[in-house]
Amino acid sequence: MLTAHPSLLRELVERCETLRRRLASDGSAETKRQLDDASYTLCVLTGTRQLDAALSAARRQLADAM
Numbered sequence: 375m376l377t378a379h380p381s382l383l384r385e386l387v388e389r390c391e392t393l394r395r396r397l398a399s400d401g402s403a404e405t406k407r408q409l410d411d412a413s414y415t416l417c418v419l420t421g422t423r424q425l426d427a428a429l430s431a432a433r434r435q436l437a438d439a440m
Contacts, residue, residue: 378419380439383432386416390425 393409413425420431 377435380436383416383419383436386412386419387429387432387436390416390429 389412390409393405393412397405397409413428416428416432417423417425420428420435422428422431
């Protein structure tokens with residue numbers, strides 16, 4: 375199975391978490407679009423369909439890479 379480079383996964387996990395917090399505080403359409411884009415990319419890279427599953431899979435992959 376192919377996996378993404380750990381630095382890319384780490385960047386996307388951090389981006390998704392940051393955008394989630396920002397969306398909770400500002401609720402803007404632009405933040406929602408950015409979160410949707412980052413979530414989609416993370417889901418593709420982890421072979422999942424939902425953000426929570428993608429975050430869990432990415433964290434597992436990062437732990438395995440260490």
